[in-house]
Structure formats: structure tokens, C-alpha cells
Amino acid sequence: VQLQAxxxxxxxxxxxxxLSCAASESIFSFDAMGWFRQAPGxxxxxxxxxxxxxxxxxxxxxxxxxxxxxxxAAKSTAxxxxxxxxxxxxxxxxxxxxxxxPISCPxxxxxxxxxxxxxxxxxxx
Numbered sequence: 001v002q003l004q005a006x007x008x009x010x011x012x013x014x015x016x017x018x019l020s021c022a023a024s025e026s027i028f029s030f031d032a033m034g035w036f037r038q039a040p041g042x043x044x045x046x047x048x049x050x051x052x053x054x055x056x057x058x059x060x061x062x063x064x065x066x067x068x069x070x071x072x073a074a075k076s077t078a079x080x081x082x083x084x085x086x087x088x089x090x091x092x093x094x095x096x097x098x099x100x101x102p103i104s105c106p107x108x109x110x111x112x113x114x115x116x117x118x119x120x121x122x123x124x125x
Contacts, residue, residue: 005095007068008119019080021095032098033078039093049105087125092118
């Protein structure tokens with residue numbers, strides 16, 4: 001599967017952005033989709049994930065209540081709605097697909113099988 005992330009950009013603190021991750025095949029062909037981010041000089045960290053068949057979602061504590069993951073099966077696309085953005089949210093955001101966790105989506109980088117190319121989000125303070 002190929003994943004295409006888009007929607008990044010420059011936004012002021014407190015603003016919003018919506019990231020998209022378009023998959024080259026039906027999202028039901030894999031078990032979950034996740035969003036990760038990597039800030040300069042830091043390791044890639046998990047942000048949120050959603051299961052394909054059950055719509056179960058899970059969030060990192062640092063983004064809970066501000067970021068919302070969703071998916072549109074008809075468009076084979078997952079989204080990350082980012083609200084009340086903070087300077088600490090500045091990073092390259094990656095989407096990924098998992099083929100092994102249908103009930104509870106995983107949070108480890110190594111659990112995902114395919115990755116998109118990343119989209120840069122810059123939050124100015």
C-alpha cells in the first residue's frame with residue numbers, strides 16, 4: 001500500500017490544521033492507521049491511531065483533547081484534525097498502516113508496516 005500525507009503548513013499557536021493520509025487501497029485491507037510525528041533532533045513519537053473495522057481510537061496524552069483522528073472509508077483516507085496547536089506540536093507528521101492489530105491499534109513505530117512520506121507542521125508562537 002502507498003500512503004500520501006498532506007495538509008501541513010505554518011500556523012500560529014492556537015490555530016488549527018487538518019492533515020490527510022490517502023491510501024492507495026481500501027483502508028479495510030489493513031487493520032489500523034496511525035499518525036506519528038518527529039521533531040528536529042528527537043525520535044519519532046506516536047500521536048494517535050484508529051482501527052479500520054471498529055473505529056477504535058487512541059491518543060497520546062500530550063495531544064488528547066486537542067487532536068482528533070478519523071477516517072473516511074469511501075475515500076480511503078485518514079485525517080488528523082489538529083486544534084489549539086502549540087509550538088511543541090511543530091514536527092514532521094507521518095501516517096502509517098498496520099496489518100496486525102484489528103481490535104486495539106498499536107502505538108509503537110515497529111508495529112506499523114507502511115509509512116507515508118511525512119508532512120511538515122510548523123507552529124509559530
